[in-house]
Amino acid sequence: MLGRKIHVVFTGAPGCGKGTQARILTEKIDIPHLSTGEILRAEIKKATPQGLQLKELLDKGNLATDEMIIDIVSCRIDEPDCKDGFILDGFPRTCPQAEAMQKMFAEKNIKLDAVIEIQVPDEIIMERILGRYACMKCGQGYHDKFLKPKVYGVCDKCGGTDFYRRIDDNRETVQNRLVNYRALTYPTIPYFENQGLLRTVDGTSTIEAVSKKIDEVLGIDK
Numbered sequence: 001m002l003g004r005k006i007h008v009v010f011t012g013a014p015g016c017g018k019g020t021q022a023r024i025l026t027e028k029i030d031i032p033h034l035s036t037g038e039i040l041r042a043e044i045k046k047a048t049p050q051g052l053q054l055k056e057l058l059d060k061g062n063l064a065t066d067e068m069i070i071d072i073v074s075c076r077i078d079e080p081d082c083k084d085g086f087i088l089d090g091f092p093r094t095c096p097q098a099e100a101m102q103k104m105f106a107e108k109n110i111k112l113d114a115v116i117e118i119q120v121p122d123e124i125i126m127e128r129i130l131g132r133y134a135c136m137k138c139g140q141g142y143h144d145k146f147l148k149p150k151v152y153g154v155c156d157k158c159g160g161t162d163f164y165r166r167i168d169d170n171r172e173t174v175q176n177r178l179v180n181y182r183a184l185t186y187p188t189i190p191y192f193e194n195q196g197l198l199r200t201v202d203g204t205s206t207i208e209a210v211s212k213k214i215d216e217v218l219g220i221d222k
């Protein structure tokens with residue numbers, strides 16, 4: 001544990017590495033990693049009517065509604081495991097979500113420490129997303145070119161041998177996700193910058209180097 005509460009938002013284009021970095025950080029300081037994408041994918045798996053509607057949106061690279069996401073996040077951060085802090089990954093993704101988050105945090109007496117933007121140019125993003133896959137059992141991420149398991153077909157972390165690729169990690173959907181990022185999510189960057197909360201990190205170096213930079217930015221000495 002860090003010895004202090006920490007509340008951080010990871011933002012950036014799809015494929016910038018925010019999920020990977022959020023996972024590394026939460027393992028280091030033992031607080032929950034709240035990925036709204038993961039929460040929605042779990043709902044889709046349940047095949048509820050809401051899940052089926054979500055599947056249509058996510059498969060095309062479109063966003064879920066602000067109301068639904070805000071409600072999901074508000075309920076999730078009230079759970080006991082979030083009492084010492086949390087990392088939000090993929091939320092807020094629109095200006096109304098950003099404003100609702102600030103209001104929600106004020107009501108719940110939560111202090112936002114930082115919004116970390118991981119910057120990666122579009123040409124690198126496509127290659128990163130199209131090559132990525134993850135362990136079915138523990139969720140550990142890999143890449144065809146940049147991060148292969150030490151033993152072919154076996155997860156380094158849990159020994160699992162089944163892997164999956166996300167349905168929305170295809171060229172056409174990624175292009176739409178990037179368009180949505182520019183139009184809807186990018187405008188949240190100046191919003192947080194104006195509040196003095198934005199910390200921008202270059203996401204083009206190695207996973208370890210980006211992680212080290214994030215630790216420095218957050219004052220984590222490990």
Ligand code: AMP
Binds near residue numbers: 037057062063089
């Ligand atoms: P991610 O795992 O963060 O790439 O998210 C996967 C997909 O889930 C996105 O392309 C959106 O369709 C949806 N999603 C995740 N987070 C949000 C959010 N905050 N607002 C709206 N849709 C979201």
